[in-house]
Amino acid sequence: MTENITRLSAGLDRRHLVLGLSGVAVGAATPAAAAKPQHDRSGTGGYPVTYHRTKTIDGINIFYREAGPKDAPVVLLLHGFPTSSHMFRNLIPALADRYHVIAPDYPGYGQSDMPPRASFKYTFDRFGELVDGLLDQLGVKRYAMYVMDYGAPVGWRLALKHPERISGLIVQNGNAYDEGLKEFWNPIKQYWADGSATSRQALMKLLTLETTKFQYTDGMSDAGRISPDNWVHDQALLDRPGNNDIQLDMFYDYRTNLPLYPAVQAYFRKHKPPTLIVWGKNDFIFPADGAHPYKRDLPQVEFHLINSGHFLLEDRFDEVTPLIRDFLARKIA
Numbered sequence: 587m588t589e590n591i592t593r594l595s596a597g598l599d600r601r602h603l604v605l606g607l608s609g610v611a612v613g614a615a616t617p618a619a620a621a622k623p624q625h626d627r628s629g630t631g632g633y634p635v636t637y638h639r640t641k642t643i644d645g646i647n648i649f650y651r652e653a654g655p656k657d658a659p660v661v662l663l664l665h666g667f668p669t670s671s672h673m674f675r676n677l678i679p680a681l682a683d684r685y686h687v688i689a690p691d692y693p694g695y696g697q698s699d700m701p702p703r704a705s706f707k708y709t710f711d712r713f714g715e716l717v718d719g720l721l722d723q724l725g726v727k728r729y730a731m732y733v734m735d736y737g738a739p740v741g742w743r744l745a746l747k748h749p750e751r752i753s754g755l756i757v758q759n760g761n762a763y764d765e766g767l768k769e770f771w772n773p774i775k776q777y778w779a780d781g782s783a784t785s786r787q788a789l790m791k792l793l794t795l796e797t798t799k800f801q802y803t804d805g806m807s808d809a810g811r812i813s814p815d816n817w818v819h820d821q822a823l824l825d826r827p828g829n830n831d832i833q834l835d836m837f838y839d840y841r842t843n844l845p846l847y848p849a850v851q852a853y854f855r856k857h858k859p860p861t862l863i864v865w866g867k868n869d870f871i872f873p874a875d876g877a878h879p880y881k882r883d884l885p886q887v888e889f890h891l892i893n894s895g896h897f898l899l900e901d902r903f904d905e906v907t908p909l910i911r912d913f914l915a916r917k918i919a
Contacts, residue, residue: 766876
């Protein structure tokens with residue numbers, strides 16, 4: 587980990603804060619997307635408005651971003667660690683001209699509640715239940731899912747519970763195979779193995795500003811495109827009193843995802859959801875070793891390895907967004 591962190595790029599340029607507008611223009615120009623009838627845009631000047639809302643699910647206030655026509659096909663965006671729906675701030679308006687886009691924050695992340703650990707169990711099972719409850723409150727019965735990092739195990743739980751509701755998948759550096767858990771995961775696997783206070787404490791380095799910045803900059807083809815606001819925003823939330831223990835609980839609970847992989851892979855084979863993979867091939871956390879196995883169970887998968895790292899929407903937004911729009915236009919009714 588130390589050797590990889592030393593590769594962090596310095597002197598990032600704040601002038602490249604917003605990438606979304608160029609991505610929208612490029613995405614709108616794709617032939618397949620242009621062939622599909624447009625829904626009315628919801629913002630002034632033809633630019634969709636993103637709304638910031640909260641619903642109470644099982645007594646927990648769940649914050650979510652929402653945009654696009656309510657009668658349009660739904661795209662659910664599920665964020666990763668250590669971020670929140672903030673990671674989709676540019677993608678949401680790039681899709682919302684044509685889709686009803688919903689991007690929630692899990693408890694302990696972003697703007698959702700951070701209930702005490704004594705009264706709330708921080709697990710992927712619980713996150714899946716709360717996202718499912720949010721969709722029920724919103725009356726959403728069918729949706730495509732964009733899953734990234736932690737969003738993958740949350741999304742897989744939804745797919746296993748409601749396979750008939752999933753209209754398609756977009757997978758960005760989100761694991762469903764044992765091959766995808768390599769060097770980065772060794773200290774976390776040690777914690778899974780012994781559950782000791784020593785192994786738990788050793789993971790505290792993953793919650794530092796140095797590591798948060800590393801996640802955004804390592805393996806990126808052009809670090810000058812990445813706004814420093816990303817790691818400043820995420821770290822401020824990580825540094826809230828009590829949040830360290832929440833994140834360590836989630837690291838420990840990640841072990842529950844591995845036994846689900848065979849069922850997830852069986853879901854792929856049985857239901858054959860239309861799937862697009864856009865994967866940052868230089869990601870140290872979820873390397874491309876975890877991307878290739880999808881082709882075993884989804885032979886028709888649309889597969890793209892992108893010259894980027896963990897958060898590829900930050901430096902390859904203009905390359906990835908047209909792929910997403912074209913896929914949705916062809917595959918999602």
